[in-house]
Amino acid sequence: MPELLLEVNGLKKYFPIASGLFGRKQGEVKAVDDISFFVRKGETLGIVGESGCGKSTTGRLLMRLIESTDGKILFEDREITRMSKSELRRIRRDIQMVFQDPYASLNPRHSIEQILEEPLIVHGIGTKDERRKQVRDMLEVVGLSSYHAKRYPHQFSGGQRQRIGIAKALMTKPKLIIADEPVSALDVSIQAQILNLMKEIQEEFKLTYIFIAHDLGVVRHISDRVGVMYLGRLIELADSEELYENSMHPYTKALLSAVPVPDPDFRKETILIEGELPSPANPPSGCAFHTRCKECMDICKTTRPLEIEINGHFVACHLYNK
Known part of the structure; x- marks a missing residue:
């Protein structure tokens, strides 16, 4: 077991x-x-x-x-x-999370590479080159191509965005x-x-x-x-x-x-x-x-x-x- x-x-x-003028707990x-x-x-x-x-x-x-x-x-x-x-x-x-809405959970102003690299930066994992290599490897794992790393969330379908969300959750292993x-x-x-x-x-x-x-x-x-x-x-x-x-x-x-x-x-x-x-x-x-x-x-x-x-x-x- x-x-x-x-x-x-x-x-x-x-x-x-809470309700009322002073927001008392009701x-x-x-x-x-x-x-x-x-x-x-x-x-x-x-x-x-x-x-x-x-x-x-x-x-x-x-x-x-x-x-x-x-x-x-x-x-x-x-x-x-x-x-x-x-x-x-x-x-x-x-412990990582995959959310329901794959678009809302991805920063629209960041490229996919920036989005996937962020957890590694937060946790201090790898050098810059190692992080970028892991980003491209992880995109391949979830069924996307490494060249997708330079694109932005709005350029993907809902299913592809959810694959990116899964890749992000996997980055810290x-x-x-x-x-x-x-x-x-x-x-x-x-x-x-x-x-x-x-x-x-x-x-x-x-x-x-x-x-x-x-x-x-x-x-x-x-x-x-x-x-x-x-x-x-x-x-x-x-x-x-x-x-x-x-x-x-x-x-x-x-x-x-x-x-x-x-x-x-x-x-x-x-x-x-x-x-x-x-x-x-x-x-x-x-x-x-x-x-x-x-x-x-x-x-x-x-x-x-x-x-x-x-x-x-x-x-x-x-x-x-x-």
């Missing part, structure tokens, strides 16, 4: 809601509400959920692009949440890459190319991924394990095939029932989720999903379900706490 690379315990992020948005998980070296952990569930906030918390309200993040047994800025700069060499919706802004045909590229470079560079997405089909293609988030909480986590074949939480079952199947003769029941997504500023008591769940029991309305493990399959649901 591969050793753990990342461990998250009780992670929370509450954003204050409440808080529970964007990430007490989640725990681990990532093994060399694997891909997929995190899925609908918009507003807190998955992208989780990715930014792991990078410490935003500060957590509570909880611990351990990377190779070192606690990220308590690190000084100088310590954090060193560890960010090992990280151990962990957090990919936040890396293909959601791309055409379907380009999505497949980027996913295949990510799998190839994972093997070549011995990378570990946290892959954040809302598309369950995309996540299944690339992930070893998948976690499902709802309203800031991690409600189910299991091996990819186990989750897709034997999902346990009613929310996960509903999501999977809506995934299209490429077989016109195959028919399956679609489970409709009724009602609107509650506000994270005023989440329901007990189980966050109870207001939309057909399996809702009295205990669901008052008591938050504990996460239980059944043969490596984690689920937070009162149906299994009997």
